[in-house]
Amino acid sequence: xxxFEYLIAFSSILAGLAVARLLHALPRVFIKEVFYITxxxxxxxxxxxxxxxxxxxxSFKVVEEWNATLFxxxxxLFIITYLQCDALASATPEKIDSWKIHYFNVRMxxxxxxxxxxxxxxxxxxxxxxxxWNDSGVVGxxxxxxxxxxxxxxxxxxRTHFFISVSFILLTVMSFIFVIGQDAALIKM
Numbered sequence: 001x002x003x004f005e006y007l008i009a010f011s012s013i014l015a016g017l018a019v020a021r022l023l024h025a026l027p028r029v030f031i032k033e034v035f036y037i038t039x040x041x042x043x044x045x046x047x048x049x050x051x052x053x054x055x056x057x058x059s060f061k062v063v064e065e066w067n068a069t070l071f072x073x074x075x076x077l078f079i080i081t082y083l084q085c086d087a088l089a090s091a092t093p094e095k096i097d098s099w100k101i102h103y104f105n106v107r108m109x110x111x112x113x114x115x116x117x118x119x120x121x122x123x124x125x126x127x128x129x130x131x132x133w134n135d136s137g138v139v140g141x142x143x144x145x146x147x148x149x150x151x152x153x154x155x156x157x158x159r160t161h162f163f164i165s166v167s168f169i170l171l172t173v174m175s176f177i178f179v180i181g182q183d184a185a186l187i188k189m
Contacts, residue, residue: 003066004060004061004063004066007060007066007071007074007075008057008058008060010075011054011057011074011075011078012054014075014078014079014081014082015050015051015053015054015078015081017082018046018050018078018081018082018084018085018086019047019050019051019085021082021085021086021089021091022043022046022047022050022085022088022089023047024089024093025043025089025090025093026043026089028093028094028096029043029089029093029099034096034097034098034099035099036098036099036100036103037162037165038100038103038158038161038162038164038165039088039099039100039102039103039165040099041165041166041168041169042088042103042110042165042168042169043088043089044169045165045168045169045172046081046084046085046088046089048169048172048173048176049081049172050081050085051176052172052175052176052179053077053078053081055176055179055180056179057074057078060074060128063128070128073120073123073124073127073128074124074128076120077117077120077121077124080113080116080117080120081117083113084110084113084114084117087106087109087110087113088103088106088110090102103161107152107161108153110152111149111152111153112153114149114152115146115149115150115153118142118145118146118149121142122142125138125142141171141174141175144167144171145171148164148167148168148171151164152164
């Protein structure tokens with residue numbers, strides 16, 4: 001096995017743990033008595049994001065030589081994603097009486113993890129893949145992601161968080177389509 005194959009196996013375990021955390025809470029999230037739309041949208045977005053992150057990680061196969069810095073840059077997003085999913089989906093979802101209360105209790109932690117995730121994504125994009133600021137689609141989505149994260153950290157208003165969650169799921173779905181589309185374009189070449 002190559003170094004990358006070992007790394008993808010390790011990251012797959014972390015992504016699997018994050019997805020397992022979300023799937024454990026999934027049946028409880030959509031029960032009418034405890035349902036909260038903002039939390040549910042971010043929950044679904046996190047689930048799609050885990051899959052997208054794992055899929056996107058296959059693009060790291062272009063790295064020929066791995067060192068500790070590259071490894072930490074690669075694996076950090078998976079660790080942060082797990083922590084985000086852990087905050088969003090309680091370890092004991094059956095004890096949650098209201099996902100609204102739970103969301104506003106973990107809101108700051110979730111959005112700070114999101115900010116850290118943004119930093120590592122930007123570092124990966126502009127260092128490992130040596131992409132420029134001229135890639136307007138990616139840069140635009142990165143700026144939009146950062147703006148939503150900052151609003152998520154500093155806003156206490158329920159309506160603002162609803163709009164952030166709608167925007168966040170739209171950005172996640174569009175990014176997922178972009179990542180899948182990139183791979184399809186590479187396969188056709």
